[in-house]
Amino acid sequence: MRLKFNASSLALVAIAMLSTSAFAADDAVKIGLVTRTDSNPFFVKLREDAQAYAKTAGAEIVAITGKTHDDAAGQVAAIEDLTALGVKGILVTPSDAEALNDAIAKARAAGILVIALDGRVSPDSAVDATFATDNLQAGVLQGQWVRAALGDTAPRVALVDGTRGTVSTRERHDGFLKGFGLQEGAPEIIAQQNISNQAEAQTALENFFQKDPTINAVYTVYEPAAVSAHAVTSALGLAGKVAIGSIDGSCDGIKAVADGQVGATVVQFPGKMAELGVQAIVDYAKTGTKPSGFIDSGAVLVTDKPFEGIASQNSAWGLKNCW
Amino acid sequence: MLVVPARPDVAAKADESRLAAWGKSLRGHPLVGPALALLLLIIVFSFASDRFLTATNVSLVLQQTLVLGMLALGQTLIILTAGVDLALGAITVLATILAAKLAVGGVPEELALLLAVTLAITASTLNGWLVAKVRLPPFIVTLGAFTVLTAVSYLLSGSRSQTIPKGFLTLLGQGVSIGGVFVSWGIPTLLAAYALFAHILGNTAWGKHIYAVGDNPDAARVAGVRVERTLIGVYAVAGLLYGVGAWLSLGRIPSADPNAMANIALQSITAVVLGGTSFFGGRGKVLGTLIGALIVGVLRNGLTLAGIDSLFQDIITGILIVATVSLDQYSRRRST
Amino acid sequence: MSREIDMTSSPAIPAGTILAARALTKTYGAVEAMRGADFDLRQGEILAVVGDNGAGKSTLIKSLTGATVPDSGQIYIDGIPVRLTDPTQILGAGIGVVHQDLALSGELDLVSNLFLGREIRKPSFSGRVLRTLDRAAMANVAGEQLARLGLGNVSLTTPVRKLSGGQRQAVAIARGMAFGARVLVLDEPTAALGVRETAVVIDLIRRIRDNGVSVALISHNLPQVLEIADRIHIHRHGRRAAVVAPAETTLREVVGVMTGIDEIAA
Numbered sequence: 024m025r026l027k028f029n030a031s032s033l034a035l036v037a038i039a040m041l042s043t044s045a046f047a048a049d050d051a052v053k054i055g056l057v058t059r060t061d062s063n064p065f066f067v068k069l070r071e072d073a074q075a076y077a078k079t080a081g082a083e084i085v086a087i088t089g090k091t092h093d094d095a096a097g098q099v100a101a102i103e104d105l106t107a108l109g110v111k112g113i114l115v116t117p118s119d120a121e122a123l124n125d126a127i128a129k130a131r132a133a134g135i136l137v138i139a140l141d142g143r144v145s146p147d148s149a150v151d152a153t154f155a156t157d158n159l160q161a162g163v164l165q166g167q168w169v170r171a172a173l174g175d176t177a178p179r180v181a182l183v184d185g186t187r188g189t190v191s192t193r194e195r196h197d198g199f200l201k202g203f204g205l206q207e208g209a210p211e212i213i214a215q216q217n218i219s220n221q222a223e224a225q226t227a228l229e230n231f232f233q234k235d236p237t238i239n240a241v242y243t244v245y246e247p248a249a250v251s252a253h254a255v256t257s258a259l260g261l262a263g264k265v266a267i268g269s270i271d272g273s274c275d276g277i278k279a280v281a282d283g284q285v286g287a288t289v290v291q292f293p294g295k296m297a298e299l300g301v302q303a304i305v306d307y308a309k310t311g312t313k314p315s316g317f318i319d320s321g322a323v324l325v326t327d328k329p330f331e332g333i334a335s336q337n338s339a340w341g342l343k344n345c346w
Numbered sequence: 347m348l349v350v351p352a353r354p355d356v357a358a359k360a361d362e363s364r365l366a367a368w369g370k371s372l373r374g375h376p377l378v379g380p381a382l383a384l385l386l387l388i389i390v391f392s393f394a395s396d397r398f399l400t401a402t403n404v405s406l407v408l409q410q411t412l413v414l415g416m417l418a419l420g421q422t423l424i425i426l427t428a429g430v431d432l433a434l435g436a437i438t439v440l441a442t443i444l445a446a447k448l449a450v451g452g453v454p455e456e457l458a459l460l461l462a463v464t465l466a467i468t469a470s471t472l473n474g475w476l477v478a479k480v481r482l483p484p485f486i487v488t489l490g491a492f493t494v495l496t497a498v499s500y501l502l503s504g505s506r507s508q509t510i511p512k513g514f515l516t517l518l519g520q521g522v523s524i525g526g527v528f529v530s531w532g533i534p535t536l537l538a539a540y541a542l543f544a545h546i547l548g549n550t551a552w553g554k555h556i557y558a559v560g561d562n563p564d565a566a567r568v569a570g571v572r573v574e575r576t577l578i579g580v581y582a583v584a585g586l587l588y589g590v591g592a593w594l595s596l597g598r599i600p601s602a603d604p605n606a607m608a609n610i611a612l613q614s615i616t617a618v619v620l621g622g623t624s625f626f627g628g629r630g631k632v633l634g635t636l637i638g639a640l641i642v643g644v645l646r647n648g649l650t651l652a653g654i655d656s657l658f659q660d661i662i663t664g665i666l667i668v669a670t671v672s673l674d675q676y677s678r679r680r681s682t
Numbered sequence: 683m684s685r686e687i688d689m690t691s692s693p694a695i696p697a698g699t700i701l702a703a704r705a706l707t708k709t710y711g712a713v714e715a716m717r718g719a720d721f722d723l724r725q726g727e728i729l730a731v732v733g734d735n736g737a738g739k740s741t742l743i744k745s746l747t748g749a750t751v752p753d754s755g756q757i758y759i760d761g762i763p764v765r766l767t768d769p770t771q772i773l774g775a776g777i778g779v780v781h782q783d784l785a786l787s788g789e790l791d792l793v794s795n796l797f798l799g800r801e802i803r804k805p806s807f808s809g810r811v812l813r814t815l816d817r818a819a820m821a822n823v824a825g826e827q828l829a830r831l832g833l834g835n836v837s838l839t840t841p842v843r844k845l846s847g848g849q850r851q852a853v854a855i856a857r858g859m860a861f862g863a864r865v866l867v868l869d870e871p872t873a874a875l876g877v878r879e880t881a882v883v884i885d886l887i888r889r890i891r892d893n894g895v896s897v898a899l900i901s902h903n904l905p906q907v908l909e910i911a912d913r914i915h916i917h918r919h920g921r922r923a924a925v926v927a928p929a930e931t932t933l934r935e936v937v938g939v940m941t942g943i944d945e946i947a948a
């Protein structure tokens with residue numbers, strides 16, 4: 024998932040991991056992988072899948088992760104190190120849209136293919152290509168489903184947003200409003216808050232429903248917040264009366280959909296991003312062809328309450344494709 | 347008020363100006379400032395939202411303040427010794443993860459909790475040992491512990507939240523409905539902990555020693571206080587409180603989340619300082635910390651109910667910190 | 683109390699000497715705070731210890747009371763060699779001390795300060811199980827103690843940091859005297875006080891001596907010392923330079939020894 028976890032203003036969370044497969048054959052294609060942090064299963068899954076896929080494709084992954092979710096300086100250093108190491112290509116999940124550009128430019132000047140995974144850099148042309156979830160589209164899918172779930176009832180919406188100021192927080196939020204058919208600041212929006220972990224989400228939701236128990240639709244930026252939305256509404260005897268949507272595709276999140284706690288979630292595919300990225304670099308090593316532009320790694324709505332006109336998969340499918 | 351028996355004239359004098367003395371001691375009393383701040387917030391918010399001053403909402407704010415309140419109690423003890431604990435959130439999170447992992451792995455929940463609390467006590471005692479015996483600054487020791495334990499939490503949890511079923515581990519989140527208002531067992535737990543430590547700090551030798559060690563460790567040592575033992579004991583007891591905090595946390599959200607409590611160290615310091623405890627040690631009351639924690643909780647809840655952006659919580663909290671401390675400094679300068 | 687006693691009596695210590703030291707040394711890094719310091723406090727006297735700043739007076743007093751362990755040398759209580767490693771050891775020997783900078787815990791009240799490290803618990807269930815202190819009993823003892831010292835008007839319940847400097851010093855002295863002390867060691871008790879408060883404290887010290895307590899008084903105030911002391915120990919460069927009787931000396935002479943301009947035989 025892409026929620027930015029501000030580990031703490033004191034944060035020096037030191038779990039930088041350097042995993043090199045020292046025994047890989049010398050002629051294997053060397054691929055650098057720079058993730059944001061291991062404090063998020065999304066990136067752990069992305070790395071594991073990249074390593075698994077690299078093995079089958081005859082490539083070798085040199086993985087480096089930032090110390091925190093926002094460790095742009097650590098990522099710059101990682102890209103510089105990988106450039107010096109002479110990898111064929113670098114896959115990076117950028118923690119900042121612009122801070123990495125200089126280091127990326129130097130890597131590309133050295134003939135290295137650089138692909139952004141999971142998030143964009145600005146401008147898009149700073150990297151060779153971007154493979155990521157279209158967060159706006161993911162938000163749209165959630166918005167469409169929640170709107171449909173309300174049927175004819177007048178919407179009273181609460182929004183649980185991710186960490187303030189990040190691109191994915193904004194894109195998911197905007198997408199939801201677009202899919203739902205609401206303007207920013209519309210009177211149907213009863214409450215909104217930015218959160219950075221589940222405890223904060225739960226507190227925010229309790230206060231929302233204390234403020235106004237007639238809320239009937241809840242947008243959540245990630246699944247633990249949706250699980251809390253279920254806990255809060257069922258404590259108030261509102262279980263089943265509030266449409267709860269989410270985004271991410273973690274296996275716990277899909278389970279919550281299967282259990283009926285969460286109405287729908289939108290799955291994103293870190294494994295797919297990893298696979299596309301590794302394949303592109305292997306191709307580049309063999310044929311010299313470079314990918315370009317933005318390549319959507321896909322977003323799929325998962326719900327057991329499908330609606331006409333909104334493409335979706337059921338939770339059984341979700342459980343097979345979660346991370 | 348205690349009176350010197352050998353000097354009845356003193357008693358008479360005290361009697362005659364009892365009222366004035368009462369007023370004066372109230373003005374100088376360390377809890378007056380924090381209590382007034384809390385009262386003011388409550389008044390303002392009850393005008394801003396008619397749903398604020400309801401029994402349900404009072405219960406809600408209390409639930410939301412339980413974990414912070416318990417951790418801030420441990421933080422108070424440590425700050426009273428002129429220390430500070432940046433690791434308390436990391437210790438608590440690790441305890442929740444250990445308890446959840448063990449329970450899900452089939453260990454009886456009571457045993458899982460016991461082991462988690464033991465872990466919290468051990469980790470905090472180690473901090474205390476490094477502070478007392480190796481004489482490292484508490485800021486450095488607990489910063490290091492925070493860093494290490496956070497990483498251990500991520501490793502142990504595989505960066506994933508672990509959901510647990512309802513049971514003994516979530517007991518403190520269960521409770522009774524009194525006249526339609528939910529009261530979780532966590533509330534009496536927290537209040538009992540504060541009552542106990544108000545007694546310990548106010549009425550026992552150990553409490554006096556904590557103040558003395560925080561005020562001037564060399565003076566305490568020369569007076570015969572076993573400074574190192576007192577210090578290590580404080581960290582150990584704080585660890586116990588963090589263990590209970592972990593239990594409260596699992597009661598509130600039945601899930602052990604490695605990303606939880608990232609900011610709770612600063613929040614707990616905020617609660618302690620808002621409660622009138624000196625950041626430099628030796629002076630303060632646990633009841634003040636309870637008020638401080640409630641101020642943090644009331645602000646969050648009240649501003650949401652009033653429909654005000656959550657960023658203002660931080661702005662107002664920051665202003666309150668500086669204001670209470672200046673008020674305290676001002677009254678201190680006047681009273682000495 | 684755990685003092686290691688070497689039962690061979692020392693001929694070096696004259697009879698009637700209640701607290702003594704021979705050849706104490708102590709270095710802090712490059713600083714030699716004591717360089718073979720001797721000390722003798724006789725029964726029932728006020729012994730003033732004077733010396734320049736940094737002469738090593740406080741280090742000597744800390745060594746004599748177990749707050750610091752000297753590198754070498756020997757301390758004697760009642761002529762018996764002792765090894766002091768812990769500040770609580772001297773309590774059992776009836777030695778009270780008021781350290782220059784380590785006197786009181788400001789946030790605690792008078793009673794708590796007086797009883798710090800030796801509190802009295804309630805005899806009841808509440809004391810045994812809840813460890814509740816017996817405030818009333820402690821306040822009683824404190825009140826009697828203060829009354830005996832003529833300090834009945836100091837509040838027992840305000841944090842001592844709120845007391846005046848003179849009152850604080852009186853409280854510190856009361857603590858030094860609290861548990862039946864027969865020796866009281868005072869390190870610069872009047873240094874931070876005004877004229878009037880100094881007079882009160884000096885008066886208090888005299889009364890304590892008149893009750894049969896031996897007093898070692900470290901002071902900077904030479905005129906005051908000449909007036910109150912029975913003997914004057916002059917400290918210079920980490921050792922005792924001379925001992926003089928006030929009646930047989932002058933201010934000039936004392937200053938001369940202190941600063942090393944004159945030398946007098948001890």
Ligand SMILES: Nc1ncnc2c1ncn2[C@@H]1O[C@H](COP(=O)(O)OP(=O)(O)O)[C@@H](O)[C@H]1O
Nearest residue numbers: 710713715733734735736737738739740741742
């Ligand atoms: N704990 C200490 N650490 C380092 N140096 C010290 C310490 N205590 C005293 N000294 C040094 O020892 C010397 C004697 O100090 P002190 O005994 O306090 O002298 P006095 O009391 O006569 O002024 C001074 O130079 C002082 O700086």
Ligand SMILES: [Mg+2]
Nearest residue numbers: 739740782870
């Ligand atoms: Mg001195």
